Amino acid sequence: MGMVVSFWILAAVGIIAALGVVLLRNVFRAALSLILCFLIVAGLYVTLSADFLAAVQILVYVGAISVLIILAIMMTREVAQGSPNSRFQIPAFIVAILFLEVLVLTLINTPWPVSSMPPTAPTTAALANSLFGEGGYLLSVEIAAVLLLSAILGAVVLAREK
């Protein structure tokens, strides 16, 4: 019961925070709203018994990414003016609402298979096994390493002077 209540509270606050990211004029406030949104998602992970994922979410998103965003905003002038009006505002709104409707209808009408097994706790060891152990996702981990190399190369090339 407690889980259900906390889920709905987190969900409501999460939606408000997400709306804030899009609707707030001041870019800095939008960024803070985004950080709140990240935190809420971490909370949702906790209600789903994904403890490791929640910790990573806080470390990476709430910690690192938000600092990065705020630093980027500090280097931007005219923060308070925010994003200019766009002629696509109304069409984008309509498309977003339609997409939301499709998603909600789909999620409600599909008979999702639900596992009857109790959740694993703590998940860290199990995750490590499925990433690196027998029958695991080792290939994906390896490609992710190459992906990072490629991202670093790209960042160096694009950021440094010609």
Add this chain to the structure above:
Amino acid sequence: MNLALFIPEITLLVIAAIVILLDLFIEQKRWLAQVSISGLVIAGGVTIAMWGGSYPAIFNNMLAVDNFAIFFKMLFLGIAFLVILSSTDYVSKFSKFQGEYYALVLLATLGMMLMAATTNLIAIYIALELTSISLYALVGFLKDKKSTEASLKYLLLGAVASAVLLYGMALIFGFTGKTQLGEIAQVIQSLPPMTLLASPGLLLGIVLLVAGFGFKIAAVPFQMWVPDVYEGAPTPITAYLSVASKAAGFAVILRVFFSAFGLPVWLSLNWGLIFAALAAISMTVGNIIAIPQANIKRMLGYSSIAQAGYLMVGLAAMGMASAENILGQSGVLFFLASYAFTNMGAFIAIIAISNKLNSDLIEDYSGMGKRAPLLALALTLCLISLIGMPPAAGFMAKFYIFNAAIQNGLLWLVIIAVINSVVSAYYYLRVVKVMWLGEAASAEKVPSSGALRLALLLCCIGVLLLGVIPGYAIRLAQLAANIFAY
């Protein structure tokens, strides 16, 4: 696990690392291209040696080593070989980052090879990101205004497409509880038809997958990035994008849709129809917008959208076909091979010409027949192949794929495609007319380097071989597509 089957990928990665490190120490930067090419040749040799063998999948069944994967690996390695050959002049003008350029090309190739071989949704996604991120950086490599804008647009739209793709994968995982393509197919086939019909979650997942992959192959309506990115990117990278990135997208679509959603029949009929509709729209929109283009890179951008449309005719045929009929699949493979030679050839000719002219405007190509007869001849051959006229490869490819579509009851789509081919002749032939009949602005010859000429020669030989004696290549495509026969 047999790591020997992973040698081509490991070779590319090692060579990429060597190129980055060598760049720090050596003065003669042209060695970088030669090291990269030798890596591609080694990887290609090992890959060819694996052809035809029946090897078990490696990495816990996540990486297939079948003829289909090997066919695409050969294709990507070949394209990367041509791209690096045609980049040498271009890159030698850079004052910095020559090693990074070649390394990123190799890493993107590695990503595409993995895309064609992985059989797990998670690995497919990460391989696709590896390809995309390397390409984002390569598109912005010139760092002038146009190139930066192109890179930013590609990055932003690509990120949206990745998100859509990931959402689709999440829905499919949520519905089936599996990420392995074969296991997804088992779950779907074990469910009673009524449950599937009453499960919009799975169908929405499939639609989102089509959208995410549609971005990679530049199908309408996911094509908005194409013209600006093609125009702004360094021309060898534009060629790479238009050929290899598209082929990688088709490789993933073929594998995912056939392995995971090939049965039950009504499901494959449904996605077959989606691809048929996308094919019709892509061909028509691509061809019509290509007509007024003044910049040849933009024109080829729209033409590549139209070509994606013709290729999707093959996907539609595959969706409509019964299990033992693999004409659609092998048609797509053969079309991709011939398109690779054709479009690479066209872009290499453009690279050679724009090296001299510093312009990509079609009107500046006036009189090129007199200034550079061989280049103009090669470009003409490639454009004729893009229209789909004999004796070039494009004719056989279109013939093959349209035949597959007609056999599977898609006559209406083939009629649209043929009308489109006629329309496309207008803008392709306009370039030919300007080159051969226009007045030359100056009598100056257009020089080209040995590497460019070699690359162009290889492409032209490929176009003619596939057009005149296609039997061997068709046999290869059929063998590669055989993994799709039950």
